[in-house]
Structures are given as structure tokens and as C-alpha cells.
Amino acid sequence: MSGRISRSIASGLFAFRPLILLAFIAATVLLGFQASKIELNTDIRKLIPLDHPYIQNYLEHQNDLSLGNDVRVIVAETQSEDIFNDDYVKALKEITDEVFALEGVDPSKIRSLWTSNVRWNEVTEQGFQGGEVIPAGYDGSQDSLEQLRTNVLRSGQVGRLVADNFQSSVVHAYLLDALGEDGVDIPALSTRLEEIRSQYQEKYPNVRIHIVGLAKKAGDVMAAAEEVAMFFFFTLALIALLLLIDTRCLRSALTVTVCSFVAVIWQLGIVSSLGFTIDPYSMLVPFLVFAIAVSHGVQIVNTLANYAAQGLSSLEAARSTFRALCVPGMVALVSDAIGFLTLYMIDVGVIRELAMAASIGVAVIIISNLVIVPLVLSYLGVSDASIRKIQAGEKKDHPLAGLFARFTRTPLAALSIAVAVAGYGVGIYMSQDLKIGDLDKGAPELWPDPCEDMECPRGYEPKPRYRYNHDVNFLVSNYSVSADVLVVMGKTPVESCNTYQAMQTVDDLAWNLRNVEGVQDVATIASATKQISTNMNEGSMKWATISRDQYALNNVMSFMPDRLYNLDCSLTPIFVFLDDHKAETLERVTRAVADFSQIRNNPDVLELKLASGNAGVEAATNQTIAASQYPMLALVYAVVSVLILIAFRSFRAVICIIVPLGLTSILCQALMAYLGIGVKVATLPVIALGVGIGVDYGIYIYSKLSEYLKRGMNLEEAYKQTLKTTGKAVAFTGITLAVGVIFWGFSSIKFQADMGILLTFMFLWNMIGALWLLPALARFLLKPDSVRVNLRS
Incomplete structure (x- = not known):
């Protein structure tokens, strides 16, 4: 037919x-x-699983929380001992003004030493005193600079907005409407940030600028992707x-x-x-x-x-x-x-x-x-x-054709199948170490920072291919905050986020999380309450506790930072600062929160919900990929098997074509585990797409082999003729495509280099599997008489 x-x-x-x-x-x-x-686009909505419970929880409270769509512009002093000099302070002011003017930035949430929402407070005999960190009437004099130093020390911003070594400070900005229909133009924002970096590093030779944030990372990936x-x-x-x-x-x-x-x-x-x-x-x-x-x-x-x-x-x-x-x-x-x-x-x-x-x-x-x-x-x-x-x-006869034709002989065919079985075993064993998600710090899409394991000089200017990861490393090395933040949502009845029961639950969770490996620190309404209570009682540490007196807690709220609760006090975020966003770290932290909430969740007091922040997005994406990876591959193979069965009307054909293909997939996963490449948005499609290219090889070889068997040739002679025609084309295609993609290793995007390695392996191994293992399987599965019947038209 x-x-x-x-x-x-x-x-x-x-x-x-x-x-x-x-x-x-x-x-x-x-x-x-x-x-x-066609347009190049990095809409953040396309990068996250919108139907995942974590993202749904965020969407429910998106007006009160951030999804990690913030940008930190770190302004570093490279010549003086610290930032307390007039040239640096002027540069910081101008850069802060530039960030205010950026399109897509929420001006109400910008924080810098020059913004009015960054203040110092202290407890004196007369009570609380405070003011803006930049002293009123600042004129760049030595007295003004000394006053600035004092205010910074009293502000509690050391390690947050000011580096631990006082050699840099941060302009921290949040972006507008991360998941809205009219999202931020990330490429334009990233380009403008680079212009600010170039402009002010040229204008102020003593300044180096580092930029960290989800939008900047996406922008750098897009720029390199060109x-x-x-x-x-x-x-x-x-x-x-x-x-x-x-x-x-x-x-x-x-x-x-x-x-x-x-x-x-x-x-x-x-x-x-x-x-x-x-x-x-x-x-x-x-x-x-x-x-x-x-x-x-x-x-x-x-x-x-x-x-x-x-x-x-x-x-x-x-x-x-x-x-x-x-x-x-x-x-x-x-x-x-x-x-x-x-x-x-x-x-x-x-x-x-x-x-x-x-x-x-x-x-x-x-x-x-x-x-x-x-x-x-x-x-x-x-x-x-x-x-x-x-x-x-x-x-x-081509020497290689003669070599591969020998695999149709019973001894070599049996040995080949035994090797394939061993390959399956080794691949399955090694692929047990395959991880879901990112396995490196910073942005694994880009190349790692060479300064991560060695000390680079102050003012060092990295190459664009790893500049973002260098900036992340600078932030982590010099500040007590992390670029990776998981936000747990604490939902309470209206006007109840400051009750003793709710705060105590939050405090207990924070204590548990601080003891989880990979957690740097936890910032909560409870920890802020303890600090404020201490300050309100002459700095006595015995007051560093959560009072059971509601009137005392209400009084504390007048000094509470507004980022720790929403307008009607029905939501309090718990900020969990992480060492990194590696898959193991995210799994440990989210499991700890889930275990705690299973015991302590009480909607009448406090309901804990995961998750927001950039680490929350990563965790949701990892879970989605983990749940879909093997069902997706099983479906791919099921569909291909059914179509092969329909075309050739033979289960033997399915086995001959699918078994070499499956071996390639298993060994590719083992290779990923060996090279430390995680299964994520960038790499998961490669595994599935590699199947598509490999099945072509098997179908063409099996089809031609069957045709020659139909003519009455024995298996070895039929396969020799197949190799002279279709087999030669398969070998040429596999080698040529592998040579083409191996040069991807020079790409500025690390995940493209990773994909080049994986595709090179799959092109070559799919070719080898089709040329070597398919005839070995055919020796034990194909009978020329049955092939002639199946192919009779």
C-alpha cells in the first residue's frame, strides 16, 4: 500500500x-x-510557570510583594580608602538621579544614601532621634563627610546599602509590573543601565559600577544572544x-x-x-x-x-x-x-x-x-x-562499511547488545546524580567570574561575557545581603499581622530557617519588632523580645519599615537571604518551610505560603521541570514508537530504531551529570529535540535495510548495500552537524556552549547507535521472510 x-x-x-x-x-x-x-523578547512571564502554586500565591498578593524584579546598582570607590569623600558622594547622587529617571523603575521604592527613605535612628536620654543619612546642608566639607560617616554607622545600613568594608554603596530600585501585560522593556532597561555604567565610570575615574538584578541578567543574555x-x-x-x-x-x-x-x-x-x-x-x-x-x-x-x-x-x-x-x-x-x-x-x-x-x-x-x-x-x-x-x-567496499557490516554477524551482534546493555546500566547509574535547576552561583546562563576563586585588584574591569557574575560575586563578597532571596508570605486576618501569635510563629520559622544550610539571614516583622523594642527601652537587650502586650506591639508598628507589612496589616513577608540559588539550596529551604507550615499553619492566626522573590521563581520552575521531565520523554518515545509501528507494521522495527535512540538519551543525561549541567529551561528541550534528529537516522537505515532484505539478500549483504547508500548519508550528516555545533563552545552565553556540547554528543552518538546497534539488533529480531511480508505493496 x-x-x-x-x-x-x-x-x-x-x-x-x-x-x-x-x-x-x-x-x-x-x-x-x-x-x-520577528522580534527578540524576554518577557518575564514566558520564563516562569504561571500556573504553579508559588506563582499563583504571588499573583494573589502581587500588589504587596516583589517577584524579585529589582536592580542593585553598586557604586564602588577604587582609589580612596572608603566612600567618605566628596567626589564619590557627588557621583552617587548623580547615579541615584539617573536611576530615578529610568523607565520601568518604581520611583517610590528606590533606596540610596541620597534618598529620604533611608534614615538613621538612635536612642538618647531624650528619646528617639533621627534624620536622613545625608546631613541637611551637605556641602562636601570634611565636617559634612564626618557627619555622613556617623549617620551611616547609626543607620543600620552597613552590609545592606553600604558595604561591610565601606568601599561601596548601593542604589536599590524595584521595577514596575513584572507580570503585567505591558511589562518592562528589559533590553532597553539593560542598555540604559550599561550607558549609565560607561558614562559615570568615564566621568569619575575613581568609580566602578556593578549592576545586579533579574532584568540586568536577562538583558545581558539577550545582548550576548545576538x-x-x-x-x-x-x-x-x-x-x-x-x-x-x-x-x-x-x-x-x-x-x-x-x-x-x-x-x-x-x-x-x-x-x-x-x-x-x-x-x-x-x-x-x-x-x-x-x-x-x-x-x-x-x-x-x-x-x-x-x-x-x-x-x-x-x-x-x-x-x-x-x-x-x-x-x-x-x-x-x-x-x-x-x-x-x-x-x-x-x-x-x-x-x-x-x-x-x-x-x-x-x-x-x-x-x-x-x-x-x-x-x-x-x-x-x-x-x-x-x-x-x-x-x-x-x-x-569502503573499509568502514565492511567494519559496520560485521555487526550483523551473531558473535559481534551479541557483543554489541551486551555493550549496549552495559551502556544503559552505566548511564542510568551516572544519571542518578543529574540535578534539576542551576548548579552554579550567579547566572549560569553566563560564564563564571574568574575572580570567584582568586582575588582581583580593586577597579578590575571584567569582560562582558562574565561581567554579570563578577558583579554578583562583588555583591555577595562585600555585603550581608544576597542576590538570591526567597520570600515566604505570611497571610493573616486584616489588622492582625502584628499580633503576638502571628509574630511568634514568624519568629519560630525564622529561627528554623537560619539553621538550614544555605541560608545567610532572615528578615521578618518579628526581628524588626525585637530591635525596635530594644531601642525604645534605652537599648537594653533584655527587651529584645516580642511583647505579649498588644498595645506595646501597636506602638512598635509606628517605627516598622513598610516593606515588612502591607497597608491593612494582612500580609507580612519573610525575606530569606540565600547563599545561592542552586537546586539543592532551594529544595532544602522550601522543604523546611513546607514542613514547618504543615505543623504551624493556622488561617485564623497566620497562614504561610510559598513563594516570591527570584529564588521563589527558580524553585517553582525547578519543581515544574522535575514533574514534567520524565513524563515528557516517555510521551516523546511513545509517540515515535506508535508512528514507527504504523509505518512498518512491526514491533521488531520499533525495537531496532528506539533502543539505540534510548541509549543516546540515557548517556546524554549521564554526560550532563558528569559535566555539572542541570536540567533547566535551557537544557531540557535539547534532550527532547535530540530524539527528533536521531529517529531520522534509524528510520532511513531501517527502511533501506528492509528494502534490500525484501529483494532476497541476506542480512549482512543487505546492510552492506544500506551503508553504501543511506548509511553513508547518515554518517556524513552526523559528523557534519557535530562539527558545526562544536564551535558553539566559543559563545559568550554559557548555556549555548553547554547546548553545543550536548548536541555534538547527540549528533555523533545517534549516528553511531544507528550504524552500530541497529544492525546488531536486526540480527536477532529480523527475519527476511517477515520483512518481505510487511513491506509487500
Whole structure:
């Protein structure tokens, strides 16, 4: 039946070649115009699981809390011993004013030594005294500077807004509407922050500026992501060159390269028309579309050249090629598309858009390569040099073809299966150490700070590729606050956040969390109450407690920082400052909160709810990925297996194709564990997408092997012939694509370098698995008679 279908489709397509090619060109022009409109975007809503309970809890109280969308501009003095000099104070004032003027910043929540909401307080015999940290009438004189020093020491901001060594201070700002429809323009904000850095470091040679925050990290990733296009075009050119060398035919090499590139244009044009954008995580998709298109294009050119070498005309060779590859090509591409679509089950916007974009891209390859390449080559044909190479290859056996053909013999086949079983065992054992989430400090998307393990001189200017992580390291090394904050929400009845029972519960939780590994400090309404009570009683530490007298607690609230409770005193955030946002740290802290709340939660007094802050977002994302990772992979393999079963009507075919593919996935996870690469938004799609490329290899080899078995050849001879045709194309594709992506290791984005390593491994190992393990499995599973029955058309 499949043969009749292929012949019918081929007859229809080749009868209308000119019209189809003209329609293809017109569609390319239209979609190319649409592709030019696609935008680069890092909407924070796309980076988080919006339906996760943590995020839902935040959304319920978003008017009272921050999601970690803050920016810290650290202004460091590099020449004087400390910040108490007039040049530094002037620079700080001007930089504070610049931050006030930034679009997307909430001006009511900016804190700096120059803002009126940063004050000093002290207890005297006459009672409380206080004022703004920058003294009234500051004139830059030595007396004013000494007064500033005194005020800073009395303000309680050392370690928070002022460094522990007094050599820098912070301008701390919160962004507006992190999850609103009209979110902050993160690339524009990041660019403006860089302009401020450059402007004031040039204006004040004694100043170095460090910038930390979720928006700045996203902006730096986006800025570095622009070089991805350079890697894409480099890979395109390299593959075209290698294809030309292999085929010795300029016209067929250009046809495959151009049609594969057109597939990328179609994919970008369609997703742009659907209103999607492209982000640093989905930039992988155009390359994968190109890679899969090349993989199928190479199979077409190789098969067509073989038919031409048999004496067929260009038209007949192209028609025969389409008939031969129509069914396996369609099965492979549909498997890819549906397999990629399974990524949609992961509730993270960027992954869902990636799933849609990849599925659309693979679908268009059916037209751009499976249909158009044979049609174009029916006019152009292949070069005489290419035909002579094929004919020469028919007369002699390639040494590698002979080597791989031996794996069809029973002893080597049995040994190969034993090695594969051992590979599965080693992979499963090593992948037990695979972690969910980030495994490094700072921003793992960017390269680590070289100063983390060594002391860099004051005023050291890092390179852009690791500047953000250098800035994070500077903050952590010089301040008592962390760039990673988990916010636990304490919900109470209205006007009850300052009751003794609520405060005591908060204090008990804080004590538990301070004893959890990875927690630096905890700031709560209870700890502030103790400090204020002490100050109100002549600084006596015996008053550092939570009073049972409600009138005393009410009095304390008049001095309470407003960030520790909301307007109607129905919510009090517990700020948990962490050493880092590594997966283990987040898991320990969230488990500690969950265990405590299970015992102490009481809606009539205090209900503890997770979580906000940038660490809360990371924790929610980690949990979403952990819950979806294996179901998603199982669904990918189930879909691919069903489609293979439908196409070949044989469970043996499913085993021969899927087992090598599964080995690649297991070993890839083991490699990730060995290299310290966590499963996260950036890497999870690579595992699934690698399956899509690998299944193409197996389907093409199995299809051609079955065809030769149908002709009555024994298994070894059939596999030798398969290697001369399809096997050669598989080997070329795997090696060429691996060479193309290995250069990603030079990227300024660390996660792109990680993806380059993983893709290189998967391209090569999928190729090896298809060429080595598939024939070994076929030795014990395939019976030529049953194959002939299954393939009878």
C-alpha cells in the first residue's frame, strides 16, 4: 500500500513541477517578509510557570510583594580608602538621579544614601532621634563627610546599602509590573543601565559600577544572544562546504543548503505571523530546523545520485528518489513534529513556544526538502563527478562499511547488545546524580567570574561575557545581603499581622530557617519588632523580645519599615537571604518551610505560603521541570514508537530504531551529570529535540535495510548495500552537524556552549547507535521472510 501511495503522490507532484516551484518561491518571499518582522523578547512571564502554586500565591498578593524584579546598582570607590569623600558622594547622587529617571523603575521604592527613605535612628536620654543619612546642608566639607560617616554607622545600613568594608554603596530600585501585560522593556532597561555604567565610570575615574538584578541578567543574555546568528551562518557555510566536498556536485550542495535555509525562513515567518517572538532559549530552533532539513536533504541527494549512476535521467532519478523516500521521510518528520510538540506539556512559556516553533519548522521541511529538493534536482540533476564517485564506490567496499557490516554477524551482534546493555546500566547509574535547576552561583546562563576563586585588584574591569557574575560575586563578597532571596508570605486576618501569635510563629520559622544550610539571614516583622523594642527601652537587650502586650506591639508598628507589612496589616513577608540559588539550596529551604507550615499553619492566626522573590521563581520552575521531565520523554518515545509501528507494521522495527535512540538519551543525561549541567529551561528541550534528529537516522537505515532484505539478500549483504547508500548519508550528516555545533563552545552565553556540547554528543552518538546497534539488533529480531511480508505493496 505504501508503494502505491508513494507512486500516486509522485505522479501528481511531478506533473505540476513548474506551478509547485513558482508557488514555493512566492510563499518564500511572503514568509521571508514576515520573518523580517520577528522580534527578540524576554518577557518575564514566558520564563516562569504561571500556573504553579508559588506563582499563583504571588499573583494573589502581587500588589504587596516583589517577584524579585529589582536592580542593585553598586557604586564602588577604587582609589580612596572608603566612600567618605566628596567626589564619590557627588557621583552617587548623580547615579541615584539617573536611576530615578529610568523607565520601568518604581520611583517610590528606590533606596540610596541620597534618598529620604533611608534614615538613621538612635536612642538618647531624650528619646528617639533621627534624620536622613545625608546631613541637611551637605556641602562636601570634611565636617559634612564626618557627619555622613556617623549617620551611616547609626543607620543600620552597613552590609545592606553600604558595604561591610565601606568601599561601596548601593542604589536599590524595584521595577514596575513584572507580570503585567505591558511589562518592562528589559533590553532597553539593560542598555540604559550599561550607558549609565560607561558614562559615570568615564566621568569619575575613581568609580566602578556593578549592576545586579533579574532584568540586568536577562538583558545581558539577550545582548550576548545576538551573536547566535553569527554561529548559525557559520554553521550554514561550513555544512554547505562539507556537502560540496562529499557530493562533488555544486548544484546539489547549493540546492540542499538553500532549501534547508528556506525551511528556516518559513518557520520564522509562520511563527512571526502567529504573533510569537524569539528569545535566547528558542534561538536553538532555527538551527535544529536547518539541521533536520540538511539531514533529509543529504538522504535525497545521495539516493538521487545512486539512481543517476544506474543510468536514469534527472527526471526519472528524482521521481524514483521521491517514491523511495516519501514514506520513511514522512514518518521521520511527522515523528519529529509530534515529538517536539510534547514539550508543550511543560508549563513554561518559553518551552511551549519552542515546542510550537520546532513542530512548525519540522512540518515545513516536508515541503521545502522532501518535495522541493527532488523537484529542483529533476531539472538540475547531479554532476558527472558525483555520478563517477558513486559508480567507483559500487566497485569497492569502503573499509568502514565492511567494519559496520560485521555487526550483523551473531558473535559481534551479541557483543554489541551486551555493550549496549552495559551502556544503559552505566548511564542510568551516572544519571542518578543529574540535578534539576542551576548548579552554579550567579547566572549560569553566563560564564563564571574568574575572580570567584582568586582575588582581583580593586577597579578590575571584567569582560562582558562574565561581567554579570563578577558583579554578583562583588555583591555577595562585600555585603550581608544576597542576590538570591526567597520570600515566604505570611497571610493573616486584616489588622492582625502584628499580633503576638502571628509574630511568634514568624519568629519560630525564622529561627528554623537560619539553621538550614544555605541560608545567610532572615528578615521578618518579628526581628524588626525585637530591635525596635530594644531601642525604645534605652537599648537594653533584655527587651529584645516580642511583647505579649498588644498595645506595646501597636506602638512598635509606628517605627516598622513598610516593606515588612502591607497597608491593612494582612500580609507580612519573610525575606530569606540565600547563599545561592542552586537546586539543592532551594529544595532544602522550601522543604523546611513546607514542613514547618504543615505543623504551624493556622488561617485564623497566620497562614504561610510559598513563594516570591527570584529564588521563589527558580524553585517553582525547578519543581515544574522535575514533574514534567520524565513524563515528557516517555510521551516523546511513545509517540515515535506508535508512528514507527504504523509505518512498518512491526514491533521488531520499533525495537531496532528506539533502543539505540534510548541509549543516546540515557548517556546524554549521564554526560550532563558528569559535566555539572542541570536540567533547566535551557537544557531540557535539547534532550527532547535530540530524539527528533536521531529517529531520522534509524528510520532511513531501517527502511533501506528492509528494502534490500525484501529483494532476497541476506542480512549482512543487505546492510552492506544500506551503508553504501543511506548509511553513508547518515554518517556524513552526523559528523557534519557535530562539527558545526562544536564551535558553539566559543559563545559568550554559557548555556549555548553547554547546548553545543550536548548536541555534538547527540549528533555523533545517534549516528553511531544507528550504524552500530541497529544492525546488531536486526540480527536477532529480523527475519527476511517477515520483512518481505510487511513491506509487500
